[in-house]
Amino acid sequence: MVLQFLKALAHESRLRLLGLLATREHSVQELAAGVALKEPTVSHHLAMLREAGLVTLRQDGNTHWYGLNQKALSRLSRTVFARDQLAAFAGAEINEDDRVVRNYLTPEGRLKAFPATLKKRRPILAWLAKQFEEGRNYPESEVNELIERRHHDRETFRRELIGHRMLARKNGVYWRLPESEWVM
Amino acid sequence: MVLQFLKALAHESRLRLLGLLATREHSVQELAAGVALKEPTVSHHLAMLREAGLVTLRQDGNTHWYGLNQKALSRLSRTVFARDQLAAFAGAEINEDDRVVRNYLTPEGRLKAFPATLKKRRPILAWLAKQFEEGRNYPESEVNELIERRHHDRETFRRELIGHRMLARKNGVYWRLPESEWVM
DNA sequence: CAACTGTTTCGATGTTTATCTAATTAGACT
DNA sequence: AGTCTAATTAGATAAACATCGAAACAGTTG
16 A cells, blocks of 8 residues: 555655646646647556545546545655554565465464455465466376375365366366456 | 655555654664664655655664644645646656756747856757767767757857767767766 | 547566675774 | 775676557547
């Protein structure tokens, strides 16, 4: 979150865009002229700024009016930079999924249980699937071995990995599917 | 300046490093272990953070103790994010060379004069040289034409462009040299 | 519906930057 | 001097990102 905000700010073109927006609303064309970049490029930057909540969009006809979201800006600037806030980054700035996985791991790195809720099951299966290399074939024995390193219930996890389209099987051979295929 | 500060902050590894430093001083080794990166990588990040004035360095024996520069952090966080401060970025955050060139241009984009000092001449010649495409040959007439679009004194500028190894000539044909060759 | 305008998406290209290993520097300790 | 340790620099590789032209899209206007 904070990282996204900072990354959005940390580029000259985007700072200049924000500079223009700080005075008044602008259309994409105006902005492109103002910073001497092509519309597609500006559009791309605006998308990032919007993702980060730094600008607002108001649409009128086929003109898009972008404005500065002053509130988000000052709110974040206040919160981000306190010392103890910063200290939280040491381990933090890890996303929600990682947090879920971490909570399911014993100190030795084994899974405590099979997660009941789908919300937790997905990130954990994803984590498990990542133990497999893409573009390589695994015999079932090796799949079992890899799973058992994390949890004794190899049957359930193997079945679920396939159900989520993270692993695929054919003729007793398994392989990892590309992340884009995964049912999340 | 501000851009450097933001760029320094806008990376997960560096945020995590700052997170560790927010609690107490650390050596490079400690930091490397703390963020699970190799020492050289950490060293590289620390250099950027130091450039941006975000961390302090205290050397004891051959151990380097890095600490958080809380003052710089809060000072910048306060100044950076005010609306009118931001507005200044619209034109600013342009480097010194661009500023020089801009001051030498009339509103129509022509050069006001031939710059007397070398310090100003270089960026202006560089700017002029960039009007030529690399990897293409220009007859002298076209060179003159391109220069005259910016300044009437084609002879002087042509000579200087060659002197700075931005253009080269052979048998009355000119071409632009790669930027790495330029005498700056 | 056809032509037009402003914007966004796509695909390709080039640049920047993160990271690593290996080599080098600098201080401390025999 | 030689060795040990901590850190940095160099060089190579890989990932992330900025930018552009072309194409697609959405709203407007005849």
